Amino acid sequence: MGWRLIIKKKAMTKILNERNVKILQAVLKHFISTAEPVGSRTISKKYLRDLSPATIRNAMSDLEDSGFLKQPHPSAGRVPTDRAYRFYVDNLCKIPKPSHRDSEAIKKKLESNRTEAMETILQSSKVLSDLSNQASIILLPKFANITFKRIELIKTGAFQVLVVFISKSGVVQNKLINLKDDLTQDKLDSISRYLNDQFNNLTLREVRKKIVSTMKREKRIYNNLLKKAMELIQKAFIEDEIEGDFYIAGTTNIFDKPEFSDDLKKMKGILSAFEEKSKLMYILDQCLKEEGTSIIIGSENRIHEMQDCSLVTHTYKYGANVLGTVGIFGPKRMEYPKIISLVDYTANILSNKLSDS
Template identity: 50%
Template sequence: MDTVLLGEREQQILKATIHTYITTAEPVGSRTIARKFQLGLSAATIRNVMADLEEMGFLTQPHTSAGRVPTDKGYRFYVDSLVDLPALSKAESARIDAGYQTTLHKEIEELLEVTTKLLSLITQQAGIVLLPRLAYMVFKRIEFVRLHPKKVMVLLVTQTGLLENKVIELDEDLMQEQLDGIARFLNNRFAGLSLHTVRERVAALMAEEKAQYDTLLQRTVQLCQKAFLDEEQEGEVFVGGTTNIFKQPEFVSDLEKLQAIFQALEEKKRLIQILDACLHAEGVKVLIGSESRIEEIQDCSLVTHTYQYGDRTIGVLGILGPKRMEYPRLISIVDYTAKALSRVLSAE
């Protein structure tokens, strides 16, 4: 929509201004644009166009005597106009691939922690990975271990290797043989389904008249209710490399901004809500400044991409850094990492 408002000259000057600001972290003046870019325009003409861009909300002037910097609207135009993203250098792609070579046959949590570290090291931003929601993981196997009378440990394994365990209290005491029978019933009937689907199927069992007379079904339903199938798991997110944000010029001298960003990353709840919304995006998604709706990180951008197990989307990874980030390169890194992680998960 905004590209309709801008002529070719305005677009060229806006892109040049944003590119220069990303590189220098300093407000950009018309003389700088005239000198660095061969646009065939005088500094005075460029200054007038920059004033128009400011009036339209694409640029802003921090101080009267200073040059101009992009607004969220300006960055959005810049990101949306990116067409040909640069391929990663051989060194960068090899570094990502090598990072995953050491994760073969590891638990999924370890694999995702490695991903967080890789993203933060290569991009020099904060690396972020949203862990898979248990409810949407594919059920592989469940086991019950009798610990004490009426106390049982539930062990749940998903197809990605995610292991969840929980100790529950029962209304009646069940022997290990009975628990094994319930586990066999669940494994035979529900293996290969998502836990969300399993929960729906168990709820359907409760509604069946025969369940009222079948002791095994009754115990199965009650046991499942007390285990994982009656709960919505809270999301979990790994965040690494936050000190990279603190090194950025726009934050070095602003302790208040740093504290706000750090607090938002520590709380994680609102960050998880934003990442949950990114689960439904195709490809790379970029949230700029206020688009995240988290006030404490309105000076940052979030670049995300979903990752998969087979053909099933199970989580989100990405980076968080200042709005003044090298979008083309960082988008390419996030895209490559998401695809590499998906390959590793699917090969497990």
């Protein structure tokens, strides 16, 4: 694991002097690779041979008092705390590029011209899970954020219409709506042509604003076609906000990790958390607001059952329009430089693919 820290001056304190940072780094390196608590003798023998076990032991005690290390039980060595992981992540000197093997695997999965947009988005989650050996999660494009390309209206029965929305990025959304009037397919085709002419290249959020503005301005709409179009699109795009959704791949990878494989309670807690859709959506929405990379470590996560894990995400786009976020979810002792690199690269390749479609 070839990473190192460059400590910003403002982060240096009496406890986090150069020597103690090296010891903290050694503890992190050992625990990330082994999942085992580590003592001063091991640190001295394997990582810092120029320091005696006694010197390291005193420094580890100081780091524990300062909240960077803890002992799982009195006779054990030390392990990093959430504060240690946060300090480490905030002071990473450089994020490496993915290996040639990993970058080629990502491009092969996502750059194929044969797959549809939504399938490409789902594939990004699958390839991240495979390459990281962790769980992956992707926030799918929210209906309000995608850009209008074309709409099709298909009569499915009396007073019932299937609205097929096709975005610029190739994402397709369907919605079945009920109407007050029983419109013919010819009438629906005329409405489709009107809507496609009026709302092309707008996001659904912009479509909603334009509809509301038009309906306020035209209190007495003289054109029957316009009236029917406005009523229909209001039902499709305004009355019921389509809730966001996400996709998770590779959950079994988490349960192969030592910290979870022997702890049934933790395993059940994580599975339960994956079913808490509203809470997960809240966290992913927060990541979506932080354009670029977001890292949530342990207790920073508001879902209690997920506080033994970390989440690394990066937003993906269609052009300049943010569509969603893709990320990796796993134990706090993940290899952050590698994980950040994989997530960032995948998000960028996905964005390019969607924008070029």
